[in-house]
Amino acid sequence: MSRLLFQGIPGFSDLSDSLRLRSSTTTHDPRPTVPDSDTLREECGVVAIYGHPHAAREAYLGLYALQHRGQESAGIATADGQHLANIKGMGLVSEIFTDDVLLKLPGHLAIGHTRYSTTGDSALLNAQPIRVDSTKGLIAIAHNGNLVHLGNLRAALERDGAYFQTTSDSEIIVQLIAHSRADTLVDAIADSLSQVEGAFSIVMMTRDRIFAARDPRGFRPLSMGRMKNAQGHDAIVFASESCAFDLLRAEFIRDVLPGELVMVSQDGVTSRQFTSGLPQSSCVFEHVYFARPDSRIFGRWVQESRDQMGRQLARESGVPADVVVPVPDSGVTAALGYAEEAGLPFRMGLIRNHYVGRTFIEPEQRVRDFGVRLKLNPVHNLLAGKRVILIDDSIIRGTTSRKIVRMVRGAGATEVHLRISCPPTISPCFYGVDTPSKSELIAANHSVEGIRQFIEADSLAYLSLEGLLASVRDEHKTGYCTACYTGNYPTQWVDVEEILPAAATL
């Protein structure tokens, strides 16, 4: 059984006191942690349920559908109008929330979180939801994104008597709420959210209310839906991606708007803007890589965006070839679009082993030395003697791409042309995606030709920025953040050390 942390569960000791002692010795580190492998890490997924007698089980299903957004830890908090219970643990949602564990979470309200650490320690201590007993009552919060420009906010709160349980930046929001001078809870939440900068799609819960909010720039997705409970009444659900609604048999209502705070209580659903006027900067990389293709985010199907990226890539950088092969899984939809646009056959020439995923996120990675061979295997009869166009969604340090190119060539391909369904990644993300610093990003320090030589491909091309933006354009005129491709950050603050270029050569 996974190691679990219980809070507010009768018969189980509440570990919050011991967590407080441990956290008092831990230093807050605002920098994103560096990924272990040559890929970008998912951030977090959140879900909330209001008005379902089995809210914990529904939250579990929602998190199950969002597992791709974080596999390090997961948690569910529930409330029944009186009590607020919280259980979180390290590992996958299905490993933590067995039937026995779910039975310890009664109530018709629930929020849930699945996490890959972006800020704070990678430990149970920082797993979410975070449950805080404040002057405004018990509050639980689950946060997707990363706050920036915290400055001395944390120190100021501590001087004001705040007692932080975690090193996570998410707790700052709860402490701001607890220390707000606003009269009502909803005013305190709005007041607190307007004080923090960065990316946050959050769900919060008290004993009898659910809140959902998105930062004013709308970096991360968050949608609202509706489902029928056992009595045939409406239950309201929020989730990072709409694919969670499908598993819950919920109907998509709409996105939570940038700068909007939605409250659900026994009086129904109410909404207010806590900030307005900032241009929208939704993360375009959600469309490129993070979100599932069966999700609708920022008002647009991810599948449609990736298909368009592939088609645009074929128009921009077509090359004579025999087959189009995706690097699975995230390259598949773009490769389908590319193949159709280029009039070339699409072949699954690389097969992914789905059962090694967890192994690769273990901190001590002995198996890492196996490299991509453990994750991917070539289908020799599809590749031998062929001129292959390989479609992938990013090149980070270049080492994984080189192994894949070698693998395809080793299976008998006569030519390997790598096509990337977004522009070169030249700058780190500070809004919830775990990227290495600029000095480690190959495209920040080398030309496309230099990268081609390093990865040993016959040719290499990226989708242009204009092509990417055209691929996600729609009637909503959504504004996108493209900072990891341009270095133009939508917020004022960046970590200067993270964006220094490397002096190294290939």
Ligand code: SF4
């Ligand atoms: S910097 Fe890149 S990954 Fe981060 S929010 Fe902007 S587009 Fe997304």
